[in-house]
C-alpha cells in the first residue's frame with residue numbers, strides 16, 4: 441500500500457481533472473464510455489484517492505512506447521514480465537503493438553492500480569488473466585526473456601527492498617535476457633531529496649548503475665529524458681535504462 445503522501449496530486453491537479461483527462465486519451469484509443477461514467481469513477485475514487493496519482497497523467501500514453509529499447513524488445517517473442525505493472529498501461533501498449541499475448545505477464549504487489557486500469561479501459565474480462573498479484577515475487581529462475589520496470593525503482597525507498605527487487609529480476613531472467621525500464625533520477629550532483637509530492641527515491645546516475653551491477657547485471661545503458669512534472673531549472677529527470685544478464 442503506497443504511503444498517504446503518494447496519493448496526493450501536485451500542482452493544483454485534482455482527481456476529477458486527471459480522471460477526465462485520462463478518459464479523454466483512453467477514449468481516443470477506442471474505449472467507449474457510457475453517460476455519467478466519469479462521475480461514477482470520481483465517486484468511486486474520491487474517498488481513498490488513487491495510488492501514485494501521477495500515473496493518471498500518462499495513462500494512455502505509457503512511457504514504454506518511447507523507451508530506447510522498446511522497438512528492439514517488440515521483435516522478440518519470448519516471455520515478458522512487467523514487474524510492478526500498476527494499471528497495466530504498458531501491457532495494453534504491447535498488445536496494441538502486436539506482442540504475443542501468451543507471452544505477457546504483469547505482476548504487482550496489489551490489485552489496486554490494476555483495478556483502476558480495468559475501470560478506465562473497461563477491459564477486465566478480456567485481460568485479467570495476464571495479471572498476477574502477490575505479496576512476494578513468485579516466479580521461478582530463468583523464466584523470462586525480458587523484464588520491464590517502469591517507475592518502480594523510484595517508489596522503493598528502502599535500499600534492501602530495492603536490492604531484493606533487482607535480485608528477483610536478475611534471477612527470473614534467462615541468461616542473455618534484458619531488464620529495461622525507467623525511473624526518476626538526477627543527473628547533476630550526487631544526491632537529491634524527494635519533493636513533497638514526488639516519489640521517495642530520486643536516484644543519481646552512478647547509484648542506479650551501482651544497484652543494477654550489484655544485482656549481477658552488466659553495466660547498463662542510461663538515457664536521460666525530461667520528466668513531465670518538473671521545471672526546466674530543476675535537475676530531476678527520468679533515466680531510461682537497459683541492462684542484460686550475461687548469457
Ligand SMILES: C[S@@+](CC[C@H](N)C(=O)[O-])C[C@H]1O[C@@H](n2cnc3c(N)ncnc32)[C@H](O)[C@@H]1O
Nearest residue numbers: 492495524525526548549553590591592595605
Ligand atoms: C508508480 S507505479 C508504476 C506502474 C507502472 N509500472 C507504470 O509504468 O505505469 C509503481 C508500481 O510499482 C509497484 N511496486 C512497488 N514496489 C514493488 C515491488 N517490490 N514489487 C513489485 N511491484 C512493486 C507498486 O505497487 C505500483 O503499482
